[in-house]
Amino acid sequence: GENVGLHLPTLSVQEGDNSIINCAYSNSASDYFIWYKQESGKGPQFIIDIRSNMDKRQGQRVTVLLNKTVKHLSLQIAATQPGDSAVYFCAEIGRDFGNEKLTFGTGTRLTIIP
Amino acid sequence: NAGVTQTPKFQVLKTGQSMTLQCAQDMNHEYMSWYRQDPGMGLRLIHYSVGAGITDQGEVPNGYNVSRSTTEDFPLRLLSAAPSQTSVYFCASSHTGSEQYFGPGTRLTVT
Numbered sequence: 001g002e003n004v005g006l007h008l009p010t011l012s013v014q015e016g017d018n019s020i021i022n023c024a025y026s027n028s029a030s031d032y033f034i035w036y037k038q039e040s041g042k043g044p045q046f047i048i049d050i051r052s053n054m055d056k057r058q059g060q061r062v063t064v065l066l067n068k069t070v071k072h073l074s075l076q077i078a079a080t081q082p083g084d085s086a087v088y089f090c091a092e093i094g095r096d097f098g099n100e101k102l103t104f105g106t107g108t109r110l111t112i113i114p
Numbered sequence: 115n116a117g118v119t120q121t122p123k124f125q126v127l128k129t130g131q132s133m134t135l136q137c138a139q140d141m142n143h144e145y146m147s148w149y150r151q152d153p154g155m156g157l158r159l160i161h162y163s164v165g166a167g168i169t170d171q172g173e174v175p176n177g178y179n180v181s182r183s184t185t186e187d188f189p190l191r192l193l194s195a196a197p198s199q200t201s202v203y204f205c206a207s208s209h210t211g212s213e214q215y216f217g218p219g220t221r222l223t224v225t
Contacts, residue, residue, distance in 0.1 A: 034213065043118075043204050043216030044157070089156060102147075102214060106156040 012111045013080050021108045023073040023090035032093035034102070035064060035075045039086045047075070047088075077110075085112045115140050118217035120205050126223045127195040135190040135220050137205030143215075145208045146188040147172070148180065150201040151219075157204065163188055195224045 013019040025033070031052040036044035050057045050064045050073075057064050063076040073090050087107040094103055121136045139146065147162040149172075159172030163182040177199060179191040188207075192199060202221050206214035 041219075043206075043219050044214075045216070046213050049213065102159070104149075104156040104158075106154060 009106070010109045010111070012113055014113050015082060016079055019077045019080050019084070019110060021075045021077075021088050021090075021110065023075075023105055025071050025073060025090070025092050027092060027094055027103075028068075028071065030092040030094055033064070033066065033073050034091045034093070035062075035073075036089045036091060036104075037086045038089065038107070044089060080110075080112050082112050082114060085110060117141065118205055118207055118215050120203075120217035120220050122220060123218065124221050126225065127192070128225055129196060131195050132191065132193050133195065135192075135203055135205075135222070137188045137190065137217060138186050139188075139205075139207040139215070140186065141207060141215065142185060143207035143209055144185070145210065145214070146182065147206045147214065148178070148188070148190045149204045149206065150174065150199075151204060152201050160190065160203075192222075195222075197224045200224045 034049045035047040037047050038044045048057060048059045048062050048064050050066050055066050061078045065074045075088060077084055087109050089104050089107045091102045091104045118139045127133055144165045148160040149157040150160055151157050158174050160174055160178050161169055161172055161180040163169045166182050166185050169180050169182055182188050200223050202219050204219050205217045208214040
């Protein structure tokens with residue numbers, strides 16, 4: 001079946017450095033992708049999204065890149081801070097009988113080293 | 115706005131017991147969903163609703179029931195709890211089903 005997965009389950013980055021979290025997807029029909037951040041003991045929080053007609057989108061300290069040719073999504077976090085330590089999920093939007101549904105990847109744990 | 119609220123925060127059940135996890139949102143969102151989160155599995159969709167009176171099954175619906183009598187509330191019922199239902203449960207809501215707002219979660223343990 002279709003799935004959304006992540007290349008690496010854990011990532012450690014020195015504070016102040018940039019981090020890149022990768023995600024592979026297999027449903028070529030997906031037209032919308034979202035990155036979520038989940039801190040310990042909390043629900044996922046929306047970070048940034050991108051539609052399939054774009055290849056790059058920037059937010060505050062975050063950039064999402066989409067490569068449809070290889071079905072790859074990445075989240076870049078610039079100048080990482082201790083508060084960036086969390087689990088990051090990519091998610092794709094699929095359609096089920098016309099309704100949108102989110103399918104999540106398994107997550108990458110990002111640890112910022114002071 | 116309180117956003118998405120969930121109660122209880124923690125719950126321990128014995129096998130065979132039933133209970134209802136409550137979820138409410140005050141953002142007038144049409145879409146509401148229930149997910150469970152297990153280690154190494156990410157979030158999996160249990161049931162969802164696209165509006166009051168409409169519900170549908172997600173990826174892992176067995177053992178769970180939902181109803182949506184109002185726009186604000188979307189309770190999740192466990193009819194006969196099993197140890198396999200030990201998990202963290204998240205409720206979410208959105209306008210369109212895409213950018214979802216998540217509640218704080220309910221940690222359920224079934225012994």
